[in-house]
Amino acid sequence: MMKENSPKDNRCASVVTTPKMTDADFRKFSTLIKGEFGIKMPLAKKTMLEARLQKRLRALGLSTHSQYCDFLFSPEGFERELTQLIDVVTTNTTDFFREPKHFELMLTTVLPDLSQQKNRPIKVWSAGCSSGEEPYTIAMVLSEFAAKNSNFNFSILATDISTEILHKAMNAVYSKDKVDVIPLALKKKYMLKSKDKAKKLVRMAPELRKKVDFRRLNFMEPFPFKDEKDIIFCRNVVIYFDRATQDKLFKKFCERLCKGGYLFIGHSESISGMDLPIRQIAPTVYQKV
Known part of the structure; x- marks a missing residue:
């Protein structure tokens, strides 16, 4: 006899898994960001970049960072997406009368x-x-x-x-x-x-x-x-x-x-x-x- 899922099981089944970025894809991103914008992206920032790119993946209908990487490095993607990428990468922390x-x-x-x-x-x-x-x-x-x-x-x-x-x-x-x-x-x-x-x-x-x-x-x-x-x-x-x-x-x-x-x-x-x-x-x- 098949066991029915409990409410707890259903909740677990509905959790959306956040796509993970491979080290190889991160190296491609970091090399591009350093070359185009001069901004250093050490491996320690991989988790940060992975999280910040979620919005771009959803906007483009992509399910993995590898798909996003392929799009970014295509002629069309490079022209359209580069300004979006730098918006994701940069940290804009500022205040009035700072210092x-x-x-x-x-x-x-x-x-x-x-x-x-x-x-x-x-x-x-x-x-x-x-x-x-x-x-x-x-x-x-x-x-x-x-x-x-x-x-x-x-x-x-x-x-x-x-x-x-x-x-x-x-x-x-x-x-x-x-x-x-x-x-x-x-x-x-x-x-x-x-x-x-x-x-x-x-x-x-x-x-x-x-x-x-x-x-x-x-x-x-x-x-x-x-x-x-x-x-x-x-x-x-x-x-x-x-x-x-x-x-x-x-x-x-x-x-x-x-x-x-x-x-x-x-x-x-x-x-x-x-x-x-x-x-x-x-x-x-x-x-x-």
Whole structure:
């Protein structure tokens, strides 16, 4: 006589098994990611990549990572899927007024110095801007300085490799808890509350949004602009690259930094031992000589 499945057996039978990635497929992915984007992917990140690719497998109707690998390396897949892959790989962790001492130094030292040096708008680049918190913070700080210095003006270029995260940045909508760190006076001045009070959302005011030009940029490709920047923020970005790639990137940043301009990096990053035309003026802040 056939034994009926118990409810427990039925529940077990309905569990969906997550497809596993082979080491061979991971090596193909990691080699491609390193070659195209410069991002190091050691074997320790296999589980992370395996989990993050689940959404892409479902979207494409694929059941294994090997099938996804075959599609990715096909001519059609390489053209269509590469930007989706980098959206999966990149980690976009950022906050408003992250590392606040950087912005204090901007107001007390950097902006007064540059406003005396330059008889033109100050050019700022937020490299690796993620979902926009950094460039919008910069825009608020510079706008406040401009309000007290009538001849001061500025423009901000914000770049990231992820098209998905750039769309979020351009939309400029954030949850209220995300903006808690911003001083109340700045929130009142530069943010709009949602008309739907049930949605605890705010949006950057249009006059602030228009100050930021968002563009997609892969650091492994030649920088598509030739003008020199007065301030470059590249914080907590190069930690995803190996040391040789970091050295090349910082040299490229210095080439795009005007003499007397300032480079801000993250506290988890170091330029120790690199031959760069900059001097340290504060922890993780450098000026081109």
